[in-house]
Amino acid sequence: NAGVTQTPKFRILKIGQSMTLQCTQDMNHNYMYWYRQDPGMGLKLIYYSVGAGITDKGEVPNGYNVSRSTTEDFPLRLELAAPSQTSVYFCASSYSVGRLDIQYFGAGTRLSVL
Amino acid sequence: SQELEQSPQSLIVQEGKNLTINCTSSKTLYGLYWYKQKYGEGLIFLMMLQKGGEEKSHEKITAKLDEKKQQSSLHITASQPSHAGIYLCGAAYPNAGNNRKLIWGLGTSLAVNP
Numbered sequence: 001n002a003g004v005t006q007t008p009k010f011r012i013l014k015i016g017q018s019m020t021l022q023c024t025q026d027m028n029h030n031y032m033y034w035y036r037q038d039p040g041m042g043l044k045l046i047y048y049s050v051g052a053g054i055t056d057k058g059e060v061p062n063g064y065n066v067s068r069s070t071t072e073d074f075p076l077r078l079e080l081a082a083p084s085q086t087s088v089y090f091c092a093s094s095y096s097v098g099r100l101d102i103q104y105f106g107a108g109t110r111l112s113v114l
Numbered sequence: 115s116q117e118l119e120q121s122p123q124s125l126i127v128q129e130g131k132n133l134t135i136n137c138t139s140s141k142t143l144y145g146l147y148w149y150k151q152k153y154g155e156g157l158i159f160l161m162m163l164q165k166g167g168e169e170k171s172h173e174k175i176t177a178k179l180d181e182k183k184q185q186s187s188l189h190i191t192a193s194q195p196s197h198a199g200i201y202l203c204g205a206a207y208p209n210a211g212n213n214r215k216l217i218w219g220l221g222t223s224l225a226v227n228p
Contacts, residue, residue, distance in 0.1 A: 042116075103159070105149075105157040
């Protein structure tokens with residue numbers, strides 16, 4: 001059981017380049033999330049999705065786009081990369097336990113924009 | 115200031131010692147989560163607490179939720195080098211739409227010296 005898989009693990013981008021961070025889960029979870037993690041800032045939610053075809057902004061969506069065409073995949077697109085987007089990006093998916101969900105995380109993508 | 119405060123920020127203990135990490139919310143919680151993160155890896159789910167007074171254990175790690183103080187403590191008994199890592203708490207708050215969007219603490223970095 002692979003869980004949540006993120007690719008690539010590492011990437012270096014030049015300012016202004018674009019890229020897509022891939023995320024796929026094999027647990028049939030409806031909810032999926034993208035976070036960024038910066039030192040001293042904790043985890044910040046970028047975008048989330050409640051199911052295929054439905055996405056919504058989180059706390060820090062500027063400079064990013066997402067799509068959710070299938071239950072399994074939730075790619076994050078960076079257009080015109082900026083140094084401020086240097087971060088570790090985590091994808092997660094969740095399932096419900098009563099009124100709450102438990103989130104399962106991928107191993108992360110370390111991105112540097114130079 | 116942070117909605118969710120973790121203390122201490124970092125901790126170094128000798129193998130075999132007990133330790134406690136706290137996570138305090140500035141407002142009423144709906145649920146409290148504990149995760150562990152190792153460098154270069156994603157977050158591993160440890161426990162979820164929903165009710166005041168609830169206590170859960172995972173191997174030698176115990177977490178409890180104090181509803182009155184809106185605080186959770188995570189206690190490790192007889193620490194081992196395998197306990198080293200960053201412990202993150204996340205909180206769900208009652209709101210109009212989505213109990214699945216979590217607010218995260220900044221983490222507590224734990225080192226265990228053999």
